[in-house]
Every structure is written in C-alpha cells, then in structure tokens.
Amino acid sequence: MHPGPDLDLARVRAFAVTAELLHFGRAAEVLGITQQALSKRIARLEGELGAVLFDRGASAVSLTAAGEALTGPAARLLTAAGEFVAAARDTETRPLRLDVWGHLYAPMRTVAHVVDALPGVAVEPGSGRDLPGVADALLRGDTDLGFGRVHPIPGRRFAGLAHRLARLEPVDVLLAVGHPLAAADVLRPGDLADGVMWCPASLERLDFLRKFADRFGIARTEAGANLGLAHSIEHVRDHPDCFTLLPADVPLPDVPGVRAVPLAGPTPLYAWSLLWREADPHPQLGDVLAAFAEHGARRRWLEYDPDRDWLPDIEALDGVG
Incomplete structure (x- = not known):
C-alpha cells in the first residue's frame, strides 16, 4: 500500500x-x-x-x-x-432506471423491443424533458441509462458520460393529402425546399429539424407548442402548405387527410443513442447494452451508407461506418 x-x-x-x-x-x-x-x-x-x-x-x-x-x-x-x-453494494435487486426523451417520436417503442427480450433484468422506464435534463439526472445518480437523440450542444461536453448509437431510423415526410407533393411515392429532401416546415417547438430547440432545414434549403418554418403527435398531424392536415418530419416507424394516430411519404436521395436518418454514467454504473447495465447491440444487429438498425443516407453529426456518433 x-x-x-x-x-x-x-x-x-x-x-x-x-x-x-x-x-x-x-x-x-x-x-x-x-x-x-x-x-x-x-x-x-x-x-x-x-x-x-x-x-x-x-x-x-x-x-x-x-x-x-x-x-x-x-x-x-x-x-x-x-x-x-x-x-x-448489493444492487442486483434494484431496477435499472431508464429515462427517454424525444417523446413526440415515441422512443419507448424501440426500448420495448429490447426490454421485452430481457426477462432477467428489471427495467424501470421513465421520462426526461430533453438531452441536458437526462444527462444531469445521470450525473446526479437519479437514473441509470438514457435513450434518445445525442448530439453536440455548444458549451456542453457531457464529461463523465458515455454514449453508444443504438438505432438509425429513416425519416418520412408527413403531408396533407391536398399538398401538391402528396401523391408522390417517394420524395427527395430538396423537393421540400419551397414548403413550410412545421416544428413542434422553436427551431433553436429542435436540433435534427434545424440541421435538416439548413442542409436542404428549407427557408420557411412555422413553430408551435408541442401538444403531442396528434396535434402536429392535425396542424399539417389543416395547413396544406405545411409538412413535418417523423421517423418512419412512429405509430401514427388515426387522423384522416394526411399521408406519409418516404424520403430518398438522400434518406435522412434519425439517430437514437444510449447514454450512461461512467462512474458507479448499475450492475446490469452491461446486460442491457449488450441486448441493445444484439437486437440492433438482428434488426439491422445501424445500417448506414454515406452515398445513400444523410446523418447529421456523423463525426460525433459511435458505431457507424
């Protein structure tokens, strides 16, 4: 000693x-x-x-x-x-606390695929407001694992936290059936440049939508309160010059008068990541991370082709190549 x-x-x-x-x-x-x-x-x-x-x-x-x-x-x-x-410390009996953010895009549906296949691990799901909120909860020890979109934030380095890419999800455009582009089988992101992008919060707070608008020349945006997915869809339905973006597998509520159209050339990808505290991890964290990796490989969740797809912040994400 x-x-x-x-x-x-x-x-x-x-x-x-x-x-x-x-x-x-x-x-x-x-x-x-x-x-x-x-x-x-x-x-x-x-x-x-x-x-x-x-x-x-x-x-x-x-x-x-x-x-x-x-x-x-x-x-x-x-x-x-x-x-x-x-x-x-004997913490084997304590459930692993997992908080999600990005609620409009239904993150729990992806988590459920993995948790349902882990009968030996008790997972206690919860909700965080956003990436900084979940990061702070992790650092305080209030939660064990986060799931949502991890992206660079100016002035924030997330010291003491680790993250891993879990899923890359193609993004569709949602249009009113009266929109001039609604009849298309597939659209290019650049085809949307003359439209108005509906945002369920100020664009400064929506990293993916802001970067999409910058990359594909969307000059006109409209922001409102995030009152849930049905409200956003109804807004698009009632404003045929508007569109919004949604990950392709998000279950849509039954709102007539709208249509989801795939995007290609390139296909935008929404990145879902896992975020955890490096110090004092839950003893079953490794099992959960391994299950996400195995499930993602089996379902081909991490497929990415730079000649085909568009993924913002690629340099900041792990496990993509």
Missing part, C-alpha cells in the same frame, strides 16, 4: 461538474447543493492541491491550465470510486 492524499470525492465531483458546465449556478443545480456550498468545495480542493483551477471572470468561468490538466484524472478517479462502491 502506498500512502497518498486523502481527497474528498465530493470536492472532486464538484470540480468535474463545474469543469463540464463552466457555470457555478448550473453545476450547483446538477449536484443538488447551493452555489455557496459548491464554491466552498472548489476552494477547499484548490487549497488541498495548491493550484487555482478556475478563472472566475465577471461574466464567464474558464479553466486554468491546472484545471484543464485535471479534467481527465478527475473523471477516472470518479469512475474508480464508483466501481469501488459498486463492488461492495
């Missing part, structure tokens, strides 16, 4: 979360403590290490060179601590 410093892991975790968010207020919220308590933990850690870790400007927080150097070791230390605790 080698003697070493007695580091307080709560202070290390405070540093790691603050280094990720570069915002003391948001970091305190994620950790479930006051901003004053967070500042004290950081200050005491800096005192123990003899190094300043953050530059605290009037309008922004940034890492010092010492802080940058410690981000990797801090993540590894917290992961090791989680493994240490998991080795001594």
